[in-house]
Amino acid sequence: MGLILILGASRGLGRALATAYVEQGHRVIATVRRAEDMAALQALGAEVLQVDLADPASVSGLAWQLDGASIDLALYVAGVWDGHGAGVPPTQQQFDQVMHSNVLGFMQALPQIAPMVQEAEGVIAAFSSSMSLLSEAAPDAWLYRVSKAALNMAVASAGAQWPGVTLLALDPGWVQTEMGGPAAPLSLQDSVQGLMQALAGVTPDDGGCLLRHDGHRLRLAAAG
Template sequence: MPTALILGASRGIGREFVRQLIAANWRVLATARDDASLADLRSAGAEAYKLDVANPDSLAGLGWQLDGEKLDLAVYVAGVYGPQGQSPKAPPTAQDFDKVMHTNVLGAMQVIPTIAPMVEAAQGRFAFISSGMGSIGETDTSYGWLYRTSKTALNMAVRSAALDYPSATFVLMCPGWVRTDMGGPNATLAVEDSVGGLLNVINGLKQEDSGTYRNYAGRTLAW
């Protein structure tokens, strides 16, 4: 039975990864920050662990609990959008900047040294939920200025890390505009369809694809 770790599985895309992987007979490890979400994940059949990706002590605890695991798949989903109305016409506050960058970028950079060796041990895949909004080449609006910046930084962090873990296949993924708490009710894509597409792309990756930037339909995005 293959093993997956979903980092940030309390709701939305992360929770749907858990559902679909369990349905496909995977052993699923999943993280969340609060006790209610952990209980929900366990009732769904996952092995649940408490984790705050922005807290190094919390991450060290997870590493200790997962010592010896071999991960066929790890997915870093944890992320925040930040305040509404982000625009270059007004700088972000230091508090908003720190919250978005710590979760979306620093969290991933702290997770990689702990989790990537477990993915390498299984010659598995390590996916990071980025966004098309992190593409410099495809940017045509300033909307979501701070969020965009965080996802562009995440892309560089993961692209760089892929070079140091050659036995794992790293990939950055845009899930599309998804009807979740972050995407809102007017988004064009159901979470089931987004995650189904993401898993199809992930399952089709070859090792030479490591460090690439794809969307849920498999299209390669411009950096």
């Protein structure tokens, strides 16, 4: 079975995906921010690295920790909710927290992992949201929407730099996690099963797309 890297697996979708891929027999390397989150994932059968994806200094050691592994699938799951009301300008602290985790972390991690994914002619997928789309603009979760729109641009812009890598964004839907809340219409299990099925069907033509948990594809940038 192939090697799967999950960046941000201490809880929610990241942990559920790590669990599901281990159960399928894959070798899984997962990252967590805090040392106390390592044991639970190790008990599931994953290899665990401590990396704070919101901290460039921590991310800078990621390639060294991975030690040249050939990666078939890398998932950037890490992200935070903005946590402030509709129409309220973010403070610098709020902006830095959300943008560092949701955008900068991915942009810092990408050149570290892309050569290893390139070796396997694999897939890199960053977790985004339909809330990132201009067609879905709304006054709620303003900063979160902006961060995921920026993430989409990073995905659409960076793909050509690593030929052989299929780089795309993922939309897991509104899921019943700590971030999504209990009112979300999609269970964690259903989102994970949908994402895994959708990822299993990815081809190089899907590079630069937003891939939904239900398999629907939306191109983030004009072709050519």
